[in-house]
Structures are given as structure tokens and as C-alpha cells.
Amino acid sequence: MIRSAWRQLRMAVALLTRVPVGYPEDARDEDVGPSAACYPIVGALVGGVTLAAYYGAGAVWDGPALPSVVALVAWIAITGGLHVDGLMDACDGLLSHRPREEKLRIMKDPQVGAFGALGLAGVLLVKLGALASLPWDRVWWAMLLAPVVGRLSMVYAGAAFPYARAEGGMGGSFAGGTGWRHFAVAVALTLAAVAAVREPRAWACLAVVAVCVWWVARRIARSLGGMTGDTYGALCEVTEAFALLAFGAAIP
Numbered sequence: 093m094i095r096s097a098w099r100q101l102r103m104a105v106a107l108l109t110r111v112p113v114g115y116p117e118d119a120r121d122e123d124v125g126p127s128a129a130c131y132p133i134v135g136a137l138v139g140g141v142t143l144a145a146y147y148g149a150g151a152v153w154d155g156p157a158l159p160s161v162v163a164l165v166a167w168i169a170i171t172g173g174l175h176v177d178g179l180m181d182a183c184d185g186l187l188s189h190r191p192r193e194e195k196l197r198i199m200k201d202p203q204v205g206a207f208g209a210l211g212l213a214g215v216l217l218v219k220l221g222a223l224a225s226l227p228w229d230r231v232w233w234a235m236l237l238a239p240v241v242g243r244l245s246m247v248y249a250g251a252a253f254p255y256a257r258a259e260g261g262m263g264g265s266f267a268g269g270t271g272w273r274h275f276a277v278a279v280a281l282t283l284a285a286v287a288a289v290r291e292p293r294a295w296a297c298l299a300v301v302a303v304c305v306w307w308v309a310r311r312i313a314r315s316l317g318g319m320t321g322d323t324y325g326a327l328c329e330v331t332e333a334f335a336l337l338a339f340g341a342a343i344p
Contacts, residue, residue, distance in 0.1 A: 103127040110172045125269015128247045129277035135240035142167045143235045160223035178325020183211030222336035233289040234339035242332035245305045251275040256318030263321030297338035304334045
């Protein structure tokens with residue numbers, strides 16, 4: 093059992109980050125879904141790298157501005173830009189207001205359009221502004237939890253909605269293999285992370301973010317008839333932005 097759990101965690105880290113853990117040699121497409129249960133752990137890893145970059149930059153520069161920029165760059169770098177790429181493709185398709193099949197076709201186009209560029213700029217600016225505005229006593233737990241919640245949103249989308257494309261691929265394997273039991277494990281890991289920071293305000297923020305994720309995911313699935321690999325990444329990015337905004341809100 094421990095060996096199986098380690099294998100799933102290794103797959104999750106290899107899929108979602110640039111950490112050189114190596115992809116299991118005997119991995120199959122149907123193993124992608126079960127590894128989703130470990131996504132919150134990957135989120136904690138991403139958050140740890142981001143937080144280290146923030147504090148490292150803070151030791152060099154005064155004020156929150158430059159440390160926030162460095163943290164955001166590290167955030168993107170540790171994932172290899174995987175989710176921001178999905179965000180751009182998803183924005184190009186979803187914001188085109190075309191029929192479903194045309195949206196899916198646009199999302200497969202490797203060229204980035206105006207909607208993709210605007211969507212990326214908007215989300216990154218929100219993240220940067222939220223990071224720079226975080227009260228000092230919330231920085232550490234907000235940066236740790238936002239990537240955790242972001243990756244939980246992907247597991248929810250994989251369990252709750254079908255794959256939108258007729259052809260398979262990695263996204264199809266994720267959607268087909270991710271079930272509610274994997275989501276339940278991911279939720280338990282996320283709740284454990286929130287409990288570990290011992291911050292009562294984090295619970296209220298988590299509830300607000302959960303409602304936002306539910307609404308955004310349903311809107312995407314209704315527009316496309318399901319989810320794609322791009323929309324999983326887009327949902328993760330948007331959820332992280334929601335989380336940073338919620339964690340930085342003026343909650344007493």
C-alpha cells in the first residue's frame with residue numbers, strides 16, 4: 093500500500109511540476125486518474141517553493157513588491173508553465189463566444205490569441221496584486237494553501253465532469269480515471285493542510301473559494317460539454333487567484 097501511494101505521488105509530481113523525480117517506467121494512461129488523490133501534496137510542494145522564493149527575495153529587497161514578483165516567477169517555473177498554458181488556450185476558446193466545436197478547435201490551436209493574452213495578464217496581475225497586499229502574518233499560510241486548493245479544484249473537475257473531446261489524450265485519461273474516491277482523499281489532504289496552519293480565517297476563506305470553484309467549473313463544463321486538459325489548468329490558475337484574494341481579504 094505504501095509503495096502504491098508513493099508511486100501515485102511520484103506520478104503526480106512528475107505530471108504537475110518540473111521536479112526531477114522521474115516518471116514511473118511502468119506507468120499507464122489509466123494510472124493518471126488515481127494519482128489525482130495526491131495533487132494537494134503537490135500543491136504543498138509548489139507552495140513551499142513559492143514561499144521560499146518570497147522570503148529569499150525579502151532578505152534582499154525591502155517591501156513586498158519585488159519578493160512578490162520573484163515568488164510568482166518561482167510559482168510558474170516550478171510547474172513549467174503547465175497551467176498558464178492551459179489558461180491561455182482556455183481563454184481563447186471560452187471567450188470567443190463561438191459554438192462548442194469551434195471553441196474546442198480554437199483551444200487546440202498552438203497560437204495564442206488576444207483573449208488568451210488578456211486572460212493570462214488578468215490572472216497574473218490579480219495574483220501579483222494579491223501577493224503584494226497580503227498582511228505579513230498571512231503570507232506564509234496563504235502561499236502554502238493557495239496551490240493546494242488550486243490542485244484540489246482540478247480533482248473536483250475531473251471527478252464531476254466528463255471529458256469534452258471525442259479523442260483521448262492525457263486529459264481524457266485524467267477525466268476517465270479520476271473518481272469521487274480520489275476527490276475524497278484529496279479533500280481530506282486539503283483539510284489537513286488547512287488545519288495544520290491553525291488559522292481560523294482560513295476556513296472561512298476556503299468556503300468562499302469552494303463556491304467560486306463550483307460556479308466557474310460548471311460554467312466551463314456547460315460551455316464545452318465537459319472539461320479538457322486546458323480547462324483543468326485554467327481552473328487551477330483561477331482558483332489560486334480566488335484563494336489569494338480570499339486569504340488577503342480584511343477578515344477579522
